[in-house]
Amino acid sequence: MTKLRLAIVGAGPAGIYAADILLKAERNFEVSIDLFDHLPAPYGLVRYGVAPDHPRIKGIITALRDVLDRGDIRVFGNVRFGVDITMDDLKTHYNAVIFATGAVRDADLRIPGIDLAGSYGAARFVSWFDGHPDYPRTWPLEARQVAVIGNGNVALDVSRMLAKHADDLLPTEIPANVYEGLKASAVTDVHVFGRRGPTSVKFTPLELRELGELPGVDIVLYDEDFDYDDAARDAVASNKQVFVIDKVLNKWRERPAGTASRRLHLHFFAKPVEIVDDGAGRVGAIRYERTRPDGHGGVVGTGEVRDLPMQAVYRAVGYFGSPLPGVPFDKKRGVIPNREGQVLWKGEPGSGSASANQQLYGVYATGWIKRGPVGLIGHTKSDAMETVRHLINDLGNWWHPAEPSEESVLAMLDERGIEYTNLEGWHRLDQQELALGTAEGRVRIKVVPRDEMVEISRGEG
Known part of the structure; x- marks a missing residue:
């Protein structure tokens, strides 16, 4: 049976919803998903873009946590796209990528x-x-x-x-x-x-x-x-x-x-x-x-x-969205140009289609980097459904990675000395923040410095 090795860049709601929807979708192939984020902890703007006195919105984290805690999605935090991993790396190890990097x-x-x-x-x-x-x-x-x-x-x-x-x-x-x-x-x-x-x-x-x-x-x-x-x-x-x-x-x-x-x-x-x-x-x-x-x-x-x-x-x-190395970007709108989540690029001069938008096979977008920073969680889910539908239908145009095994990604990150965090590490950090809160009679106190987040997540501090 065909197997889809999928990378998702961005571990906020958009990326997690896309992973969940794909895993639950009707399909005739197996799926293996790796979720990458430049922050050591997941959840994106729900953790870092919502005022702390909004517990009802923070409650969204509970639903996102349930998705990740199923154990069928690998999480790699503290990994920067364009620095620690590149588009060429993704093509070496995956059949496709969904960018869910939001707008910050x-x-x-x-x-x-x-x-x-x-x-x-x-x-x-x-x-x-x-x-x-x-x-x-x-x-x-x-x-x-x-x-x-x-x-x-x-x-x-x-x-x-x-x-x-x-x-x-x-x-x-x-x-x-x-x-x-x-x-x-x-x-x-x-x-x-x-x-x-x-x-x-x-x-x-x-x-x-x-x-x-x-x-x-x-x-x-x-x-x-x-x-x-x-x-x-x-x-x-x-x-x-x-x-x-x-x-x-x-x-x-x-x-x-x-x-x-x-x-x-x-x-x-x-x-x-x-x-x-x-x-x-x-x-x-x-x-x-x-x-x-x-x-x-x-x-x-x-x-x-x-x-x-x-x-x-x-x-x-x-x-406003931020450009990503090697990925098309619309500077006026602050989004990755796309058609219903399928990333588009301009044809090369002399190709006969220099002004036409062409699909960049294997590359997709969802969330605010896809449509701009408007809409609520419901829009993010429908965004992900649309993108995932095209990803499934594009099976014939997926990349053909030279090293598709799950172990090869771990080897690459370890070889480069990248101090990545994983889901187990997030649980460690989560427990530490809860413990800090308990000591002060509060629910949670965030750990702020990146190095402390990484040390706690990796069991080194």
């Missing part, structure tokens, strides 16, 4: 002053407070007035983490260094800016409700932002999610002014146009233009420009 960089926001000191990408801040091993252990939190640009769930996560009192995060798995950093934060006011109105936000009702439950934090809204046009009123009447969001916001408007030590301001119809220099090369203010409804669900500028003093700005306008 901040999308650009091209306005003057965005590169001033004190201006940050939200993704980097998220990586810091989630204890990502490849980011500095400290974060500058001297600003009293902070702006967050964006109206999606990441913007709310960042705003909530900035406004929330550090002691209220102790029940979570927040690393010790992050707790100490947030405990010393000087912030008093967090301002969230979105260019559209309250009925056009991209965050979910649950995320929004959580803001109103922050102890010691007042929510501040502005009446001028709630002068709805017919399109906004229609959205409230016809869309349940918009209805709930509108109801929550208007309930907050009825609250009397509070006296909390921190305030979280929501600004709608506010389009940031410039980050103003304080004269010393740092963020001094945010300059924004008031917008208004255009009558069709969008907005237009009013020409009215306002400044608000700020000492820090976080842009939360989306994530």
Whole structure:
């Protein structure tokens, strides 16, 4: 019987779902799957891109753990594609590869002053407070007035983490260094800016409700932002999610002014146009233009420009994919070009099809690196199903590896001295983090330094 030796690069939800779906799919061949990730621990953005006070989302890890713990998928952590292993290596040992590397960089926001000191990408801040091993252990939190640009769930996560009192995060798995950093934060006011109105936000009702439950934090809204046009009123009447969001916001408007030590301001119809220099090369203010409804669900500028003093700005306008060595990449969209998960490339000049997209046989994509950083877990599963369907149907075009045995991959990694981690190692690290939490009366405390993660996982520390 034919056997598929498959490599999956990326051990987050997209990669794990793809492996699980393939193993459960109807097929007339055997399957052997190796999952590679550059981090020592699996689960990708569920571990390193979700705020620590979101236990319901962290619960996704339980489902992912169940897949890996079946024992029919090998996991190789702390292995960097393009450095430790290459595309040529994959062709030597596998019949095909699925890239599930996600999107972890901040999308650009091209306005003057965005590169001033004190201006940050939200993704980097998220990586810091989630204890990502490849980011500095400290974060500058001297600003009293902070702006967050964006109206999606990441913007709310960042705003909530900035406004929330550090002691209220102790029940979570927040690393010790992050707790100490947030405990010393000087912030008093967090301002969230979105260019559209309250009925056009991209965050979910649950995320929004959580803001109103922050102890010691007042929510501040502005009446001028709630002068709805017919399109906004229609959205409230016809869309349940918009209805709930509108109801929550208007309930907050009825609250009397509070006296909390921190305030979280929501600004709608506010389009940031410039980050103003304080004269010393740092963020001094945010300059924004008031917008208004255009009558069709969008907005237009009013020409009215306002400044608000700020000492820090976080842009939360989306994530962006990163190119991989030897893999086609769409620089404009930040994705691997593909057709339903089948990776595409441009024909060579002189081949008669220089401008045509051709399938790059044996190479597939799934998740955010396939479709861009939009959608929730349900979209990730349907993505994986589509990609896996094509992988199965492409049997006749798989690679023909020279060394397809499972042992040959172990020999290659060992010969190169790569300190890879495996599933057993993740269990060791998992138990260590739980033990650290128990000692402090908490569920878990993350181990942050990469070398410590590797030592614990490999049984060396």
